Amino acid sequence: MRRPRLRTLGIVCVCLVLLAAGAVTGVRWVRDKGSVTLLANWSGGEKKQFDKVIEEFEQEQGIEVDYQGSSALSQVLAAGIASGSPPDVAVVPGPGELMTYADEGRLHRLDALFEVGRYDTFWAPEVEPRGSRKGRYWLPVKTGLKSMVWYSEMKAEQVAKSAHSPDSWCLAMESGATSGWPGTDWVEDILLQQTDAKTYGAWANGTLAWTHDHVRKAWSTWGELVGVGEPKRIDQALEDSFEKACTRRLEHLGSFRASHWMKKTDGEYVHSAAVIPEAAPLKRWEVSGDLAVMLNGTKEAKQLIRYLADPGTQLPAYTVNADAPVPGDSRTTRREIASTLRGLDGTLCWDASDAMPRVVRDAFHQAVLRYLISPETLDAELEALDRLRVANQGTTQLPVCG
Known part of the structure; x- marks a missing residue:
């Protein structure tokens, strides 16, 4: 049998290389879709x-x-x-x-x-x-579910009594560019529990003034619960990250904190209405x-x-x-949270600041930080926020509560 010439072998090798390259290119073309x-x-x-x-x-x-x-x-x-x-x-x-x-x-x-x-x-x-x-x-x-108060080292029926002592609360405001949002969560939740979904929705959509008595009362209630104006406590709150482990008995944060509190043998949560003074009986979740x-x-x-x-x-x-x-x-904690988020346990309402125009939301974050330091400036803070509300009206209104 005649052996193939060297020139023929060279052509065959070149063809095989080209075919292999084409195959690889083809695979990349199939897999790389942009x-x-x-x-x-x-x-x-x-x-x-x-x-x-x-x-x-x-x-x-x-x-x-x-x-x-x-x-x-x-x-x-x-x-x-x-x-x-x-x-x-x-x-x-x-x-x-x-x-x-x-x-x-x-x-x-x-x-x-x-x-x-x-x-x-x-x-x-x-x-x-x-x-x-x-x-x-x-x-x-x-x-994420909010309107939650996490607790440990006590029974559920003892939470409300403990809540009236500022020293019972973990309070941490630091969150980089969005520092202050844990405080806005507090104010929003108190307003939602003390009033109703309609009032809360009007405020979130910019048709209820920040200077309204209901809004001012929500701020004041929060201040009384956490002890605004106490220098040592507030200075620490401004420095601490919201992700820091809570070493006190109570914390007002959302469902993302479940893993932290479930590590405690008796870690659990109650609806925030259990600790908010003058909360309405109907269950509403932020x-x-x-x-x-x-x-x-x-x-x-x-x-x-x-x-x-x-x-x-x-x-x-x-x-x-x-x-x-x-x-x-x-x-069962995670299952309860998941079921509530699917609307199976009360009315759901958007985090109000997340439903507001960005400029109003950012000013809200800053206002709660200043209020923690100097609660006597509350009226001035609310008036400034209300001017922003008026200046930013006109966005299509959202269905804030379900």
């Missing part, structure tokens, strides 16, 4: 869980995710929009800031990207921004939510929204997708 930029702010265990979600999306879809994390999320998003280079998808806490962008025509409708019936209309409402089509402009990817929006309607961005809405995607707790399973751990 990229999507994502702006969000996750930390701790939730960040690890969300990283896993993104990794699985990249592997399944072949789409690279350029994740941009920032604790100054609102400022980064505003700067991106102003410069004409916003992220494709952003995950923003609360609907207030988003409603402003929807009114400006910055957001794309999501109606065709997820099954609307999977979400209660409270979480994914149909809104009609000025000059835009009526529709659903955000998708809840993570939710809630928060991280909402995904699409600022650039690319096919990659649409695919990411679809993936986040898939009930099989293991998002950080707690999801309100009706087709996603409720947490099934051995402790």
Whole structure:
């Protein structure tokens, strides 16, 4: 048998190399379907869980995710929009800031990207921004329960009595660019429990004055509970991070603190109405939510929204997708929280500051810090906030309570 000539072997080798290169190129072409930029702010265990979600999306879809994390999320998003280079998808806490962008025509409708019936209309409402089509402009990817008072070292019936001693409370305000929000949570929750959903919604939407007696009373009640104006205590509160472990008997923070308090043998929570003076008997819960929006309607961005809405995607707790399973751990606390967030135990109302325009919300954060130091300036703080309210009226009103 004749041996192939060297020239023939060389041609065959070159062809095989080209074919191999073509195969590799073909595989890359199949797997590399573009990229999507994502702006969000996750930390701790939730960040690890969300990283896993993104990794699985990249592997399944072949789409690279350029994740941009920032604790100054609102400022980064505003700067991106102003410069004409916003992220494709952003995950923003609360609907207030988003409603402003929807009114400006910055957001794309999501109606065709997820099954609307999977979400209660409270979480994914149909809104009609000025000059835009009526529709659903955000998708809840993570939710949190508030109106919670965590406690240990006592029985539930002893919590109310202990609450009247400021020394019983953990109080920490530091949170980087959003320092002060634990205080706004307090004021909001007290107003919600002392009045009703209609009054609370009017205040959040900017139609009830900050100088109204109900609002002023909420601030004063908070001040009495936590001991505003006490230099040593307040100085420490301004320095301490909200993530710091609580070493006292009571803490007014949301469901994200469950892991911390469940480490204690008797750690549990009661509804905040149990400790708020003159609280109404009906159960109303303040809630928060991280909402995904699409600022650039690319096919990659649409695919990411679809993936986040898939009930099989293991998002950080707690999801309100009706087709996603409720947490099934051995402790009932997480199941109770998840059920409440799905509207099974009272009325849900958005965190009021998250429903306000960004400039009002940011001023609210700063006002609570100043009030802690100098409670005698309360009237001046409320008057300044009310001027901001009037100056920023005009945004489409939100359904604040479900």
